[in-house]
Each structure stands twice: as C-alpha cells, then as structure tokens.
Amino acid sequence: MKAIVINRHGGPEVLEPADLPPPQPKQGETLVRILAAAANPADGKWRAGLFESFAPVGFPHVLGYDVAGEVIGGEGFAPGARVFGMLDPFRKGGYAEQVAVAADHLAPVPDGLDLPTAAAIPTAGLTGLQMVERGLDLQAGQRLMLTGALGAVGRFALFAAKERGVHVTAAVRAAHVEAVRALGADDVIALGKEDWSGASFDHVIDTVGGEAVGALCRHLKPGGRVLTAATTPIPSDELPSAPEFFAVVPSGPDAVRLGAAVAQGRIAVPIARILPLDQAAEAQRLVDAGGLNGKVILTN
Ligand SMILES: NC(=O)c1ccc[n+]([C@@H]2O[C@H](COP(=O)([O-])OP(=O)(O)OC[C@H]3O[C@@H](n4cnc5c(N)ncnc54)[C@H](OP(=O)(O)O)[C@@H]3O)[C@@H](O)[C@H]2O)c1
Structure with missing residues (x-):
C-alpha cells in the first residue's frame, strides 16, 4: 500500500512516499481503508524527534493519529462500515491507505457526517x-x-x-x-x-x-x-x-459521543485545508506554522 513515511527525524522535507506491505489485523483489530486522516500538531513533534528520549520510533515510521474510512475486514464492524477514531499514539499509521486499529478505539461515522470532518474529530x-x-x-x-x-x-x-x-x-x-x-x-x-x-x-x-x-x-x-x-x-x-x-487515550465510546455532538450541530469542527495524502509535507508545514483556526485533512 501507499504510505507517507519518515526514515529520519527533521523538518517536513523528511516525509517521503513509500510502498509498504498492507497491515494484517490481529485479534480484536479492524482493518480500515483510510479515506481521510488529520494532520495534528503532535505529528510534527514526532517527526522532529521531540519524543525520541522516551518513545523512540523505528524507521520507516508512518505518522498520523486520526483516521476516517471504510472497514475492509477484521473484527468489530461489518465490511464497508464507515468508521473513525484515534490510533494508538505510539503506533500511529494514519498517513497511509490502510491501518489495523483496535476495534474498541473506533466508532461508526454518524449518518450525514462526511469523512474529512470525522477525521478532524478524534485526537482533538x-x-x-x-x-x-x-x-x-x-x-x-x-x-x-x-x-x-x-x-x-x-x-x-x-x-x-x-x-x-x-x-x-x-x-x-x-x-x-x-x-x-x-x-x-x-x-x-x-x-x-x-x-x-x-x-x-x-x-x-x-x-x-x-x-x-x-x-x-x-x-x-x-x-x-x-x-x-x-x-x-x-x-x-x-x-x-x-x-x-495530560495524555489523551484512544476511546471508541468517547468518539461515539463526540461524533454525535458534531453530527447534531452541537459543536462545529472547522476544516482549514483538505489536501491529497502525497502533500503530507505541506500539511505539516501548515500545522507547524499555526494560525489556521481549523484542521488540515489528508485524503486518499
Ligand atoms: N497531551 C496530549 O494528549 C495532547 C493531545 C492533543 C494535542 N496536544 C497538544 O495540545 C496543543 C494544542 O493542540 P491543538 O490541536 O488544539 O492545536 P491548535 O488547533 O493549533 O490550537 C492551538 C490554539 O492555541 C493558540 N495559541 C498558540 N500559541 C498561543 C499563544 N502563545 N498565545 C495564545 N494563543 C496561542 C493557537 O492560536 P494560533 O492558531 O493563532 O496560533 C490556537 O488557537 C498542541 O501543543 C498539541 O500538540 C496534546
């Protein structure tokens, strides 16, 4: 599958395309076709190596905490179901075409909610x-x-x-x-x-x-x-x-409640930019610079 990886720490220029073996879901995991992923401020910090002293990453490493897409297989949801959620922050994997996620970290995307908006919700x-x-x-x-x-x-x-x-x-x-x-x-x-x-x-x-x-x-x-x-x-x-x-933890049940609040219009989730996955470096430049007043979303 196509992914955007880092093979070393540095600025946004270290993000590069790669062809990786598709993930194999383990017990309790769902395999998701990623159609939208958020770029978060944390992505640039992992990229720069800020957390290397206590959480070293192996290369190639796929960044990205937040995904929304369709279930391909595995456990927890029917194939074709629309799901969204936050990935394990130490494993990540959002900047790719597929990811295997603990099923209890995912939530169904409410009817009427588009996938870029769903991807903008989880970590924040x-x-x-x-x-x-x-x-x-x-x-x-x-x-x-x-x-x-x-x-x-x-x-x-x-x-x-x-x-x-x-x-x-x-x-x-x-x-x-x-x-x-x-x-x-x-x-x-x-x-x-x-x-x-x-x-x-x-x-x-x-x-x-x-x-x-x-x-x-x-x-x-x-x-x-x-x-x-x-x-x-x-x-x-x-x-x-x-x-x-305070360190956030992934949670399907919390994501269900947040998805409902957004779908019902009780809270707005502004999106500043939607870019194709291969522009992940530009997405991180935008997020690193700040001042966007909205999320940056990568789409497949
Ligand atoms: N510990 C965790 O589990 C966890 C989880 C998620 C996020 N975070 C961290 O939490 C922080 C916020 O994340 P976010 O996704 O909410 O980022 P964000 O969407 O960029 O929001 C940050 C907000 O703070 C404002 N801001 C930044 N510097 C400021 C300053 N000096 N004075 C006044 N306002 C300032 C920004 O304004 P401008 O846009 O104008 O700069 C923006 O409105 C990041 O450091 C992120 O890495 C931590």
Whole structure:
C-alpha cells in the first residue's frame, strides 16, 4: 500500500512516499481503508524527534493519529462500515491507505457526517473531552480557565465544560477574543496582553503553555489544579500547584459521543485545508506554522 513515511527525524522535507506491505489485523483489530486522516500538531513533534528520549520510533515510521474510512475486514464492524477514531499514539499509521486499529478505539461515522470532518474529530475531541471529564471531573458552577480555547483541543474542552455547566474563562490570542465569546465562553482574557481581576479559578486546562499562561495560573484557588496538554512548559514558581501533563487515550465510546455532538450541530469542527495524502509535507508545514483556526485533512 501507499504510505507517507519518515526514515529520519527533521523538518517536513523528511516525509517521503513509500510502498509498504498492507497491515494484517490481529485479534480484536479492524482493518480500515483510510479515506481521510488529520494532520495534528503532535505529528510534527514526532517527526522532529521531540519524543525520541522516551518513545523512540523505528524507521520507516508512518505518522498520523486520526483516521476516517471504510472497514475492509477484521473484527468489530461489518465490511464497508464507515468508521473513525484515534490510533494508538505510539503506533500511529494514519498517513497511509490502510491501518489495523483496535476495534474498541473506533466508532461508526454518524449518518450525514462526511469523512474529512470525522477525521478532524478524534485526537482533538478526545483530548478536550477527557481533560474535562477524566482529568479534572469538572462540576457545574466551578470556574475554569481554559487557554487556546479557539484551537482544536480548546474548542472541544470548551464544549465539554459548558455541557457540564462549568463557568469558562477563555484565555486566547487578542485576535480570537470575539470568536471565542461567540462559542460560549463566559469571560475572555487576551493571553499575554491582559491580567485577570475577576474571581479566582477552581482549575486550569491549558493547551498553550509558557510564561503568559503561568502568570494567569497565579489566579488559581488553593487546591486548584493545572492540567496541561502542551509540550511548552508552564513556569511553576509561585503557583498553588505544579502543572500536570495530560495524555489523551484512544476511546471508541468517547468518539461515539463526540461524533454525535458534531453530527447534531452541537459543536462545529472547522476544516482549514483538505489536501491529497502525497502533500503530507505541506500539511505539516501548515500545522507547524499555526494560525489556521481549523484542521488540515489528508485524503486518499
Ligand atoms: N497531551 C496530549 O494528549 C495532547 C493531545 C492533543 C494535542 N496536544 C497538544 O495540545 C496543543 C494544542 O493542540 P491543538 O490541536 O488544539 O492545536 P491548535 O488547533 O493549533 O490550537 C492551538 C490554539 O492555541 C493558540 N495559541 C498558540 N500559541 C498561543 C499563544 N502563545 N498565545 C495564545 N494563543 C496561542 C493557537 O492560536 P494560533 O492558531 O493563532 O496560533 C490556537 O488557537 C498542541 O501543543 C498539541 O500538540 C496534546
């Protein structure tokens, strides 16, 4: 099968086409024909070798966490079924024509949802949802500070927090203030430009990292937690508690709920660009540069 692989770490130019043996599904796995795959910020970090010290990859390595497509065979779903989901982050394999996935990491694509949109959901959606539900178990009436709330993860965290009746103060780029208010944030801070003089926060969900986030975290109540998905560290001096890194896990049941929310129009998933798989390097350049306000999707 056709795939886009890396044979060394580096910039987007290390992505190259390859012809690989098609994956053979093991027990409990589904074989999926990939028709759409998302490019995520993590792809560029794996490509650059950022995680090499604790999770070395063998070459050739196929990047890509998120897929949507049709079932070819294996277990869990009927051949031809439309499915989507997040792949094991250590195995990956989204930048290809086929992948074998644990069946319980997949969900059916709801009727009416197109495959590029389904591929845009899993990693970002699962991260946002799981930070709210599994990470902090936020409760109605609690006050959350959420950074990067207009990003892919941030939008889903905002959605999941509002579903639970949480009061959300979004900290975003100054240019994003109005847009995030329109998405339902109760209060908005221009990150790095404004301090906060309102009520203290029960907890923080961070998707940005860095000093400006650390400065706002000083408005955390005693006992409050800072959960971060970002790889840029938050300086922890003077904070009531040390930031905790949150790692998303694939989940078919969580993907079912996210797919339903998107199909029902309860949350929008903007797509910035759709490119053919052989333009994976261009997709990663776009994602690495940021400022897209939407996902980049690769199609077969
Ligand atoms: N730990 C995990 O399990 C996990 C899972 C998923 C994602 N992540 C990480 O979480 C982060 C966010 O992912 P994502 O998919 O949501 O990315 P994204 O869609 O690019 O969203 C990031 C958002 O943060 C904003 N932002 C970036 N730097 C900022 C700054 N200095 N000040 C204010 N706003 C800033 C971006 O604005 P612009 O677009 O204007 O730059 C964008 O709105 C990435 O680092 C990703 O690798 C971690």
